Amino acid sequence: MTENWIEQLPGTLRQVARQMDMSKGQYIFRFGDKVDAVYRVLDGEVCLTRFSPEGAEIVLHRAREGDFFAEASLFGTHYHCDAICARAGRYLSLPVASLRDCLSNNSNFAMEWIATLSRNLRRQRAAQERLGLKSLRMRVIHYLVERGEDGRVELAQPIIRWATELGASHEALYRTLAEMEREGVLKRKGQTLALVQRRPSSPV
Numbered sequence: 001m002t003e004n005w006i007e008q009l010p011g012t013l014r015q016v017a018r019q020m021d022m023s024k025g026q027y028i029f030r031f032g033d034k035v036d037a038v039y040r041v042l043d044g045e046v047c048l049t050r051f052s053p054e055g056a057e058i059v060l061h062r063a064r065e066g067d068f069f070a071e072a073s074l075f076g077t078h079y080h081c082d083a084i085c086a087r088a089g090r091y092l093s094l095p096v097a098s099l100r101d102c103l104s105n106n107s108n109f110a111m112e113w114i115a116t117l118s119r120n121l122r123r124q125r126a127a128q129e130r131l132g133l134k135s136l137r138m139r140v141i142h143y144l145v146e147r148g149e150d151g152r153v154e155l156a157q158p159i160i161r162w163a164t165e166l167g168a169s170h171e172a173l174y175r176t177l178a179e180m181e182r183e184g185v186l187k188r189k190g191q192t193l194a195l196v197q198r199r200p201s202s203p204v
Contacts, residue, residue, distance in 0.1 A: 005040075005116075006092065010109050013102045018093045028083040028091065035073045037093040041065050044089015050081045062086065062165075065156070067120050074099065087161075131167050136176045139166045140186075144195050151195030 009017060019042065022028065028039065028046065039046070046063040060081055063069040073079055074096055085091075103110045130142045143166065144151050155162055163173040177193070180186035187194045 008112070010102045010106050013094065013098050013109075016095050016098050020091045020093055022085040022089060022091055024085055024088045026085045028085060029070070029079050030082050031079060033079050035070070035076050035079055035096055037095050038068060038070050038074055038099055039063075039083070039094070040068050040092045042090040042092055044085065044091065045087040046091070047084050047086040048081045049084065061124070065089075067123075068117065071117065127165070136166065136168050136172055137180065139168070140173075140176060140180070141195065144193060148194075151197065153193055155191040155193065 006014065006017065020028075022044065031050065041063050043065055046069055047059060048061045048063065048069060050058050050060060052058055061069065069083060070079060103113060126142075126146045130139050130146070133139050133142060144153050147153050157165075159173060160170040163170040166173065168176075177186065177188060181188055185196055187196060
């Protein structure tokens with residue numbers, strides 16, 4: 001999907017867009033750096049962080065495949081956080097001057113840009129809502145309903161990373177999945193998980 005998106009970029013932007021191979025722990029930009037690009041994750045994960053006055057690290061956002069990051073800085077002058085590669089991968093750098101020009105002069109691209117950001121925003125809101133659920137089982141169900149088709153999802157990441165996304169340890173997630181399988185509410189085969197659709201009881 002992300003590769004197709006690159007091909008759909010306006011020619012002037014595609015010519016200056018740059019793919020970056022990044023290693024885990026590598027900084028893409030730091031707080032206070034001059035804004036020169038907006039980025040999209042092609043593969044991997046980027047953690048956007050800031051530090052509190054007391055020195056505690058605060059995670060603002062985790063950008064994964066298909067997500068943009070630093071888009072809020074499109075019309076700014078300096079980045080307001082650090083962007084650290086949390087998992088090795090590839091990232092697309094879109095120079096801000098060319099991006100602004102395309103958004104101003106290419107209505108089709110501007111609409112696609114808005115649609116893409118809207119999809120990302122819905123995913124982020126759903127993720128925040130999911131983390132607010134007290135029960136890990138409910139987080140699993142929420143994820144499968146929100147991200148899947150008829151409650152069926154093929155995970156594109158190892159269980160250990162999915163557990164982090166759900167705000168749990170991988171041991172707790174394995175236990176929860178096993179319990180759900182034993183109770184017949186979940187079927188799991190490899191990386192594919194599916195909620196068992198139960199028919200409502202017939203009225204007596």
